[in-house]
Amino acid sequence: MESFNNMQEIWKQQHTPKPTIPSAELMAAAQKNGKKIKRKHVSTLLILTITVLVLVAYFLQFNNGKMNRFAIGLFCMIGSLFLRILIEYISFRKFQQIDVGHSFSLYTAKLTSFYNIRKKIHFVITPVLYALYCVGFAILLPIFKANFSFGFYIYLLFSGTGFLVVFAWFIFKQNKKEMALLAFLKNDIDTHKAE
Amino acid sequence: MDTEEQFNQIYTLHYPKVYRLCKGYFNGDDGHASDAAQEVFVKVWQKLDQFRQESAIGTWIYTITVNTCLLQLRKPSFKKEIKTEQLPEGVAENYNFREEEQLKKMYQCIQKLDETGKMIILMVLEGVEYESIASVMGITQDTLRVKIHRIKKSLSNCVQ
Numbered sequence: 001m002e003s004f005n006n007m008q009e010i011w012k013q014q015h016t017p018k019p020t021i022p023s024a025e026l027m028a029a030a031q032k033n034g035k036k037i038k039r040k041h042v043s044t045l046l047i048l049t050i051t052v053l054v055l056v057a058y059f060l061q062f063n064n065g066k067m068n069r070f071a072i073g074l075f076c077m078i079g080s081l082f083l084r085i086l087i088e089y090i091s092f093r094k095f096q097q098i099d100v101g102h103s104f105s106l107y108t109a110k111l112t113s114f115y116n117i118r119k120k121i122h123f124v125i126t127p128v129l130y131a132l133y134c135v136g137f138a139i140l141l142p143i144f145k146a147n148f149s150f151g152f153y154i155y156l157l158f159s160g161t162g163f164l165v166v167f168a169w170f171i172f173k174q175n176k177k178e179m180a181l182l183a184f185l186k187n188d189i190d191t192h193k194a195e
Numbered sequence: 196m197d198t199e200e201q202f203n204q205i206y207t208l209h210y211p212k213v214y215r216l217c218k219g220y221f222n223g224d225d226g227h228a229s230d231a232a233q234e235v236f237v238k239v240w241q242k243l244d245q246f247r248q249e250s251a252i253g254t255w256i257y258t259i260t261v262n263t264c265l266l267q268l269r270k271p272s273f274k275k276e277i278k279t280e281q282l283p284e285g286v287a288e289n290y291n292f293r294e295e296e297q298l299k300k301m302y303q304c305i306q307k308l309d310e311t312g313k314m315i316i317l318m319v320l321e322g323v324e325y326e327s328i329a330s331v332m333g334i335t336q337d338t339l340r341v342k343i344h345r346i347k348k349s350l351s352n353c354v355q
Contacts, residue, residue: 003351003354003355004347004350004351007297007301007320007350007351007354008319008320008322010294010297010298010301011215011298011301011320011321012320012321012322013294014215014298016211016214016215017214017225017229018210019206019207019210019232019233020229020233021233023199023202023203023206023207023236024199026206026233026236026237026240027199027202027240029237030237030240030241033237034241100238100242100258100259100262100263100266101242101245101246101255101258101259102258102262102333103258103330103331103332103333104258104261104262104265104311104314104331104332104333105332105333105334106333107258107262107265107333108265111266
């Protein structure tokens with residue numbers, strides 16, 4: 001192992017730069033980041049609460065609690081979006097709760113479990129919610145056509161479809177990235193177990 | 196000693212080791228190493244009051260470092276393909292050309308190891324005690340010794 005001891009010497013002698021950020025600045029950045037995460041939590045909860053309140057208020061006030069085509073379409077669209085945001089919010093909270101101070105094997109196991117749940121979300125729940133959103137949109141289209149000008153109807157048709165395409169692309173990208181990481185984690189843990 | 200003062204000491208004392216470990220993990224890439232090292236100390240600061248002193252502070256910091264480096268892969272800006280030619284800039288002045296070449300080779304050979312092996316050998320190179328490494332990795336010392344023996348052999352063969 002003489003050659004390894006030599007390597008160790010070389011390793012330790014290599015130049016290491018001093019910290020580029022003073023500790024005070026780092027502490028301030030950490031505190032700022034903590035506040036930013038809290039703000040994000042509060043604003044997400046606020047959006048979700050407002051969505052529910054608006055939906056319930058609309059249903060009781062304007063529809064007298066009756067389920068007509070318009071209410072069903074609207075509920076499908078807003079409901080699927082609401083659930084999607086809620087799932088993302090819960091996922092974010094769960095991820096934040098994984099303690100980075102756990103040992104590497106426990107940490108990777110927890111990460112793998114987290115991304116396995118994300119996989120189920122991506123492959124089961126998201127397609128259902130996406131389909132629900134599309135159904136809602138399809139239900140609303142004839143109502144839009146009958147009640148709005150042709151120009152505005154075309155605008156709604158194209159913007160709605162555009163949103164669906166962009167949303168699908170965004171989900172696909174996110175899904176691809178997370179599945180690549182899951183594959184990497186599984187591979188790493190398998191190696192870990194095998195040895 | 197107040198928390199800020201304690202953090203200051205931790206930062207000054209442990210930064211070089213954390214930086215070198217990250218640099219080794221990211222194939223000598225200074226940018227990624229610097230970003231990851233900063234992120235490690237942000238987490239250390241945020242969780243310092245939760246540190247239960249079940250292990251030495253150094254072991255705890257290494258655990259955070261290892262897990263943080265792994266998580267850098269989540270970031271959109273992270274490019275997994277780091278150029279293999281990219282190499283440690285600014286080696287110490289008393290370095291000779293042969294040692295510099297050997298260091299380059301070491302970085303390249305470390306990249307060929309699996310993630311677990313990479314983390315373990317980087318800590319061994321830093322001179323971290325086996326007990327601490329086992330605790331960081333969450334494996335027994337016996338398993339660790341077997342792994343280290345295998346990694347050292349593979350690394351020595353690769354570098355020569």
